[in-house]
Amino acid sequence: MIKAVEALVAGFSEPDVTTAAQGSFRELLEALPAAVYTTDAEGMITFCNRAAIDMAGRTPIIGRDQWCVTFRLHDPSGTPLPHEQCPMAIALRERRPVRDVEIMVERPDGQLVPVMPFPTPLFDRAGAMVGAVNVLVDISKLKSAERAAARRADEQAALYRFTDRLYRATSMQDAVDAALDAIAGALSVKRASILLFDDAGIVRFVGWHGLSEGYRAAVEGHCPWKPGERDALPIFIADIDLAEEPERIKRIVRDEGLRSLAFVPVTASGGVIGKFMTYYETAHFFSDDERALAVTLARQLGFALERQRIENHRRRAEAQRDLLVAELSHRVKNTLATVISIARQSFAKGPSPEQALKSFDGRMRALAHTHSSLAESNWDGASLRRMLTDELAPYRAADGSNVEMNGPDVRLDPRRAVVLGMAFHELATNAAKYGALSSKDGSLSVQWSVQGPPRRLHLDWVERGGPPVRRPERSGFGRLLLERALKADLRGQVDLTFAPEGLRCSIVGGLDNVSSNRVRN
Amino acid sequence: MQRDPGQPLGHKRVLVVEDEFLLGLSLLEDLAEAGADVVGPVSTLDEALEVVMSDAFDLALLDINIRGEMSFPIADALLARNVPLIFLTGYDADVIPERLRRWPRIGKPYDPRELASTLAVVSRA
Numbered sequence: 314m315i316k317a318v319e320a321l322v323a324g325f326s327e328p329d330v331t332t333a334a335q336g337s338f339r340e341l342l343e344a345l346p347a348a349v350y351t352t353d354a355e356g357m358i359t360f361c362n363r364a365a366i367d368m369a370g371r372t373p374i375i376g377r378d379q380w381c382v383t384f385r386l387h388d389p390s391g392t393p394l395p396h397e398q399c400p401m402a403i404a405l406r407e408r409r410p411v412r413d414v415e416i417m418v419e420r421p422d423g424q425l426v427p428v429m430p431f432p433t434p435l436f437d438r439a440g441a442m443v444g445a446v447n448v449l450v451d452i453s454k455l456k457s458a459e460r461a462a463a464r465r466a467d468e469q470a471a472l473y474r475f476t477d478r479l480y481r482a483t484s485m486q487d488a489v490d491a492a493l494d495a496i497a498g499a500l501s502v503k504r505a506s507i508l509l510f511d512d513a514g515i516v517r518f519v520g521w522h523g524l525s526e527g528y529r530a531a532v533e534g535h536c537p538w539k540p541g542e543r544d545a546l547p548i549f550i551a552d553i554d555l556a557e558e559p560e561r562i563k564r565i566v567r568d569e570g571l572r573s574l575a576f577v578p579v580t581a582s583g584g585v586i587g588k589f590m591t592y593y594e595t596a597h598f599f600s601d602d603e604r605a606l607a608v609t610l611a612r613q614l615g616f617a618l619e620r621q622r623i624e625n626h627r628r629r630a631e632a633q634r635d636l637l638v639a640e641l642s643h644r645v646k647n648t649l650a651t652v653i654s655i656a657r658q659s660f661a662k663g664p665s666p667e668q669a670l671k672s673f674d675g676r677m678r679a680l681a682h683t684h685s686s687l688a689e690s691n692w693d694g695a696s697l698r699r700m701l702t703d704e705l706a707p708y709r710a711a712d713g714s715n716v717e718m719n720g721p722d723v724r725l726d727p728r729r730a731v732v733l734g735m736a737f738h739e740l741a742t743n744a745a746k747y748g749a750l751s752s753k754d755g756s757l758s759v760q761w762s763v764q765g766p767p768r769r770l771h772l773d774w775v776e777r778g779g780p781p782v783r784r785p786e787r788s789g790f791g792r793l794l795l796e797r798a799l800k801a802d803l804r805g806q807v808d809l810t811f812a813p814e815g816l817r818c819s820i821v822g823g824l825d826n827v828s829s830n831r832v833r834n
Numbered sequence: 835m836q837r838d839p840g841q842p843l844g845h846k847r848v849l850v851v852e853d854e855f856l857l858g859l860s861l862l863e864d865l866a867e868a869g870a871d872v873v874g875p876v877s878t879l880d881e882a883l884e885v886v887m888s889d890a891f892d893l894a895l896l897d898i899n900i901r902g903e904m905s906f907p908i909a910d911a912l913l914a915r916n917v918p919l920i921f922l923t924g925y926d927a928d929v930i931p932e933r934l935r936r937w938p939r940i941g942k943p944y945d946p947r948e949l950a951s952t953l954a955v956v957s958r959a
């Protein structure tokens with residue numbers, strides 16, 4: 314392009330060109346698509362071709378307009394440039410061609426055209442300056458291509474930074490913050506927000522730039538899409554004044570100083586999980602590029618949030634597993650401690666090693682029963698009735714008439730289940746050895762109820778018809794367990810009555826976990 | 835005071851704070867055998883605090899974890915009354931605050947011989 318202009322200018326400088334030849338040369342110039350004009354040595358316009366008139370948007374007055382065919386000039390920054398300082402004026406004043414200058418031509422209709430001029434003085438054979446020729450090259454396409462390229466580079470950089478930050482994000486909030494910055498950078502907006510559906514399906518602000526608290530409160534919960542909706546498309550409102558929105562919404566938007574908005578759905582696995590919004594203070598027509606970019610940003614954000622969600626899920630599962638392992642280790646230690654205690658109690662107090670082993674074995678079985686019934690419920694709780702039924706099963710008559718159980722279904726937490734299970738075992742083995750379950754005439758009644766709140770268990774173990782009961786001389790493991798341990802553990806009352814007609818045991822204890830919040834340093 | 839060698843804790847008042855009832859029972863017996871006058875086993879923190887506030891002790895055995903809560907406030911209350919203590923724990927030492935680390939720990943399930951020797955050291959102190 315520049316070479317072609319130089320060749321054209323060189324044609325004028327050719328000293329041997331005759332007037333006739335110049336005439337046909339002018340015809341040639343007239344037909345050229347490049348804007349060309351000539352002046353005399355004073356800068357008065359002597360000739361101007363069609364292309365120059367089109368570019369200037371006016372027809373210069375030959376012999377009166379000086380230096381320029383154009384209406385007004387500006388430098389590239391927009392500062393007005395008087396005609397006497399234009400490149401053509403400089404070329405004539407300094408008797409040299411002027412190159413590598415850009416100017417803005419203002420047409421009478423106000424339109425600005427970026428132009429690169431090539432003013433070149435012309436000299437006769439004696440070296441006297443006879444005039445000048447100027448070629449004006451319209452560089453608006455070049456300029457807009459440059460701007461577009463710069464814009465594209467910014468977008469790419471913003472997207473690249475976004476991807477990079479998303480890759481490093483360790484939380485949902487990291488991803489949201491990165492997305493807000495990327496939206497601001499790639500779409501050149503100052504005001505933007507990201508909203509996500511919460512567990513209740515209500516869309517909530519999770520990040521924003523340049524929005525007031527009042528505005529956020531007024532629009533939170535509003536979303537064009539439902540959670541999980543598929544095939545959601547972005548919505549671009551170029552001018553809120555022209556949009557078909559309720560007047561109330563329009564007022565809220567205007568009061569925030571906003572005129573134009575975009576709603577871009579953020580999806581994960583195809584379904585909407587939220588949206589991002591961009592806001593403009595003036596009416597804004599969204600270009601195809603901006604729309605495509607918005608969709609790209611939303612897709613990236615959706616992927617990142619999905620990844621964070623999976624990551625959170627994994628972290629929670631890991632924390633839960635660690636907790637379970639710690640809990641398991643704690644339980645194993647406690648269980649071992651319990652087993653050792655029972656062994657010591659059984660062997661220290663048993664009348665003979667054989668008897669001791671039998672007691673120990675029975676107690677281990679009772680403990681194991683409680684554990685399996687707890688394990689079946691995932692350590693949620695054991696059924697009181699089921700524990701009693703299991704414990705009393707070996708001593709029940711075929712028709713079941715010697716054991717009566719009555720009470721609501723009560724679930725016992727692991728701690729209470731273990732201690733009550735042991736207590737029932739001691740009571741049952743005692744009844745089978747010395748009490749109502751040792752003779753076929755005897756019977757046992759277990760009645761219980763729950764009162765409260767706070768819930769309290771009232772349980773009465775009543776034996777009848779067995780051999781006459783005598784108060785034992787020394788307290789064995791069973792009594793120690795019932796009267797001291799069970800009482801302390803249930804924070805309740807345990808009364809053993811050695812009535813001659815049969816043993817009675819009344820147990821009262823809390824079923825709800827007491828909080829120790831009152832304990833202070 | 836003359837002390838029976840078989841009763842190293844003769845007539846000493848010992849508080850036991852332990853929420854595992856059978857473990858508490860074993861402690862009770864071991865301490866009683868050593869001649870101690872045992873209070874407990876107390877199985878909740880607020881009950882323990884009440885007892886510490888209203889009674890006097892020569893020694894305390896304290897489970898670190900009482901129904902899911904740390905018993906350090908009880909330890910502080912005991913030390914404020916100059917009551918020496920022994921921790922019972924299934925945990926590592928690092929859960930114990932710095933200020934309480936000089937007190938001996940006995941792991942669970944406890945070894946009766948270790949309990950006896952630790953009691954001897956602490957009750958002499």
